[in-house]
Amino acid sequence: MTRLGELERAVMDVLWDRDGGTAGVSVREVAEALKERDLAYTTVMTVLDRLAGKGMVERERTGRAWSYRPAASREAHIAQLMLDALDLADAPSGGSGRDAALVRFARSVTGTEAEILRAALTDEAPGRRD
Template identity: 40%
Template sequence: MRELGSLEREAMEVVWGAEEPVVVHDVVAVLNARRAQPLAYTTVMTVMNNLVAKEWLARHRVGRAFAYRAVEDKDSRTARAMAEALEESADRRAALVGFVGRLGAADAAALRAALEGGE
């Protein structure tokens, strides 16, 4: 999966935060509530279509509009990004040691529990 631009990331946050699939109008409303300079509907529609092309979103027709949902939840996407970053490393052990070295105590304990088969 390709990486996201800042507006794409903002749109994904809106989609991930929604209980149900969203239409562009809903995303525009949430994004513009946070901005001094409002975004055009067509700008957000283009962003949503780009996210479909990048396989971050899936869509289905609802009347004359499309409803969008995330292909993966945020936690699954984060896990995928971590695995992809590890695959790109020339020295996987060094990358893992470096990652673990940056963890705080709570995250290290959570990782330890996951490795031991717990949650």
């Protein structure tokens, strides 16, 4: 998955914050949400076009304009970034790097985060019956 630049992340944050799952967001709406950055409309349009090319956003023609929505949720994007980072840990060491990275991560989370992880692992445990 592609890591996002600072402006791409700001644009994605607008889309993630505004996305209701059905209607997209126009370039003008994104530009308005980022007005404190004093960006040109064409800059926002270019960023959205590049995000569409990267598969980060889906776009749909609405009249003469495009409307954009995230291709995946913020949570799904972050989870994929974490998995990609684990894949990087495997690259030089043939597998043990991923295990070490997971252990280090698990030891660094807060108690509440550890409980969330435990609950998620229990929910997905093989052989679990509902």
